Amino acid sequence: MKISLLCFAIFFIFTLTGCGNKPYETDEGFSVTFSIRVDNLVEGMHMLDKDKHELIPDDGFIFPARQTAAHEGESVFDLLQRVTRENRIHMAARFTPVIGDAYVEAIGNLYAYDAGPLSGWKYIVNGVIPHISASSYTVQAGDDIVWAYTLDLGRDLGMEDGAW
Amino acid sequence: MVRDAFAFYHPIVNIVYFTAVIGYAMFFLHPILLGISFLCAAVYALLLKGKKAFLFGLVFMLPLLLFTAAMNPLFNHQGSTILSYLPNGNPVTWESVLYGVAAAGMLVTVIAWFVCFNAVITSDKMVYLFGRAMPALSLVLSLALRFVPRLIAQAKVINKTQKGMGQKNNPIKTLSILVTWALENAIETADTMKARGYGLPGRTAFSLFTFRRRDGYAIAFISFCAVIVFIGAAVGSLRFRYFPTVQYHPASAVSVLTCIAYLMLCAFPIIMNMKEALHWKYSVSTV
Numbered sequence: 153m154k155i156s157l158l159c160f161a162i163f164f165i166f167t168l169t170g171c172g173n174k175p176y177e178t179d180e181g182f183s184v185t186f187s188i189r190v191d192n193l194v195e196g197m198h199m200l201d202k203d204k205h206e207l208i209p210d211d212g213f214i215f216p217a218r219q220t221a222a223h224e225g226e227s228v229f230d231l232l233q234r235v236t237r238e239n240r241i242h243m244a245a246r247f248t249p250v251i252g253d254a255y256v257e258a259i260g261n262l263y264a265y266d267a268g269p270l271s272g273w274k275y276i277v278n279g280v281i282p283h284i285s286a287s288s289y290t291v292q293a294g295d296d297i298v299w300a301y302t303l304d305l306g307r308d309l310g311m312e313d314g315a316w
Numbered sequence: 317m318v319r320d321a322f323a324f325y326h327p328i329v330n331i332v333y334f335t336a337v338i339g340y341a342m343f344f345l346h347p348i349l350l351g352i353s354f355l356c357a358a359v360y361a362l363l364l365k366g367k368k369a370f371l372f373g374l375v376f377m378l379p380l381l382l383f384t385a386a387m388n389p390l391f392n393h394q395g396s397t398i399l400s401y402l403p404n405g406n407p408v409t410w411e412s413v414l415y416g417v418a419a420a421g422m423l424v425t426v427i428a429w430f431v432c433f434n435a436v437i438t439s440d441k442m443v444y445l446f447g448r449a450m451p452a453l454s455l456v457l458s459l460a461l462r463f464v465p466r467l468i469a470q471a472k473v474i475n476k477t478q479k480g481m482g483q484k485n486n487p488i489k490t491l492s493i494l495v496t497w498a499l500e501n502a503i504e505t506a507d508t509m510k511a512r513g514y515g516l517p518g519r520t521a522f523s524l525f526t527f528r529r530r531d532g533y534a535i536a537f538i539s540f541c542a543v544i545v546f547i548g549a550a551v552g553s554l555r556f557r558y559f560p561t562v563q564y565h566p567a568s569a570v571s572v573l574t575c576i577a578y579l580m581l582c583a584f585p586i587i588m589n590m591k592e593a594l595h596w597k598y599s600v601s602t603v
Contacts, residue, residue, distance in 0.1 A: 203557060207396075233405050242560075244393035244406050261396055261560035 182224075182293035186235060187217035188259055189300040196303050199267040207261055214241060214260045217298075222291050228275050229254045229286040232299060254287040259299060267303050274306045275299050281311050320364055320436065321592040322585035326531040327441040329538070334437065336542040337582055338429045341422065344549070346556040346564070349578055350421045356582035357428035363589055364435040377427065381420045388416025394559040415558040432585075434461065444521040451515035459505075470497060534584075541581035548574025 191212030193200055200208070215235065222231055229245070236243035236259065244258040256273045257263055264272030275286050276298040282289055291297065300309050322330070341353045361369040390402065395411025402408060437445075439458035446454030474493050475485065483489075513519055548554060553571040556564040565571060580587075 204560060207560060237401065237405070240398060242393075242396060242398060242407060242409070247404060258393070261394060263394070 181221045183219045184222045184231070184291055184294065185217055185296040186215070186220040186231065187213060187298050188215035188232075188236075188241070189213055189298055190260075190262065191300075192303055192308055193262070193267060193301055196267060199271070199303055201266045204262060204266055215239065222293075222295075226291050227287050228277070228289045228291060228297060229256065231291055231297065232256065232259075232275075232286065252287065253285050256286060256299075259301075262301055267301070270305045271301065271303050272305075273299055274302050274309060276309065276311050279311055281306050281309065320585070321588045323436045325534055325588075326525050326527050327437070327445050328527070329531050329534045330436050330441065331445055332535055333538050333584060334429070334433050336538060338426060338433070340542075340545060340578070340581075341425050341429055344554070345415075345418050345422060345558070346554045347418060348575055349554060350418060350425065352575065352579050353582050354421055354425040354428070356579075356586060357425050357432060360585055361428050361431045361435075363586065364432055369431060372431070373428075377424050380427075381424045384420035384423055385413075385416040388419060389413045392416070396561045411558050411560070411562055414562060418558070436585075440521070440523045441525075444523060444525060447515075447521060455509070455514070467494065467498065470494060538581060538584060541577045541584075544577035545574055545581060548577070 189212060190208055193208050194210070194212045197205060197208065220231070220235060226234075233243065233245070235241075241259065242261050243256070244263075246255045246257055247253065248255075259273060262273075274281055275289075277289065277291075278296050302309055322333075337353070337357075340349075341357070344350060344353070358373070361373075365372075389408045389412040392412040392415065393406045393409060395407075395409030395415075397410035398407045399410055399413070400408050439462050442458045442461070443454050446457070471490060471494055474490050474497075478490065479485070548570055551570060553565055553568055554574055556562075
């Protein structure tokens, strides 16, 4: 009984404190361009879950491209989390605490797989899809960072493929 | 068990009623339908089991309800209305809180219906209903449903006997005796059933039930209500969406009618009990 309680408590703490919002020690801010796009879905609306049609803005931007302050050592995921929180945009992620990894499940209530089996969120840095976890890609000054919803594993985003 | 008017109906009426009510309770997440089903299940369980059901509800169901409702927003982050943030940065949304309450309500409602089910459909009714169609399954079901209460009763008997013999209370010994008894009893039961020709054609059941006219009326009424509810739900008049924003079909004549039919369906045993009580009261006063 006691052991199971302890296990439960540990599990609970791990799930809830997966990846905290750590304060940045050296706060040398620089600026990056940041946007969240769903323009694929404006055309591919028929692929999308009917209940979610109302979530798609006409211009295809959940967050229009804007100069955004970023911190030294911040990852693409940290940036997304901070910006969505500051702007009251919905964002949900799944964490793997042991390796400090984060997977972006949803932005603006659009979840992965909502528009077919190959759909989900991808991020693009300077026109290239890095294909590594967003939580281990550190942003650099002047980067152009785009989060985009793909319907086809990123092949429909018209970007250079950085991995293979 | 308190004398329950509905339990005196033919077992087919009982099973049709519970199939419809539990089936619907497992699928409807509309708050009004949930409320109707929950209220009827709770009142009927209280009628059937009295104080015991009340205690069960307070000690077991209420914590379960609160726990389930509280868990959902911690793990489900869907929904457009952000209330606050969890330590890991995921949002707590109003929609997920609502959905948690609804899902917890559904869980508790179904459990409450099964409490009623177990009180009304006794093992002899079970065997009567399914003994011909699937003898093995109905026997296993009735044995399984009776298993735990029976073991508990026998454990009490063993404990008392041990105490009467001047032995100290020894749980291991009790368990050993209990297991021996259970095994022997199982063999004896099997032999007895076989000796009495269980499952052979032309065999009668322990309890004899006759299908009377009122049973026919009851089945007709229950099916009528169930069909109306089914049509009302299929048409979409009771659509209730939780994610990403709460949205529901506005109240219409069809939806009101469906709700009334659902209420009549769920409250059928309660109405029958009330009718019986009034009948008795009336008869006594005229004497």
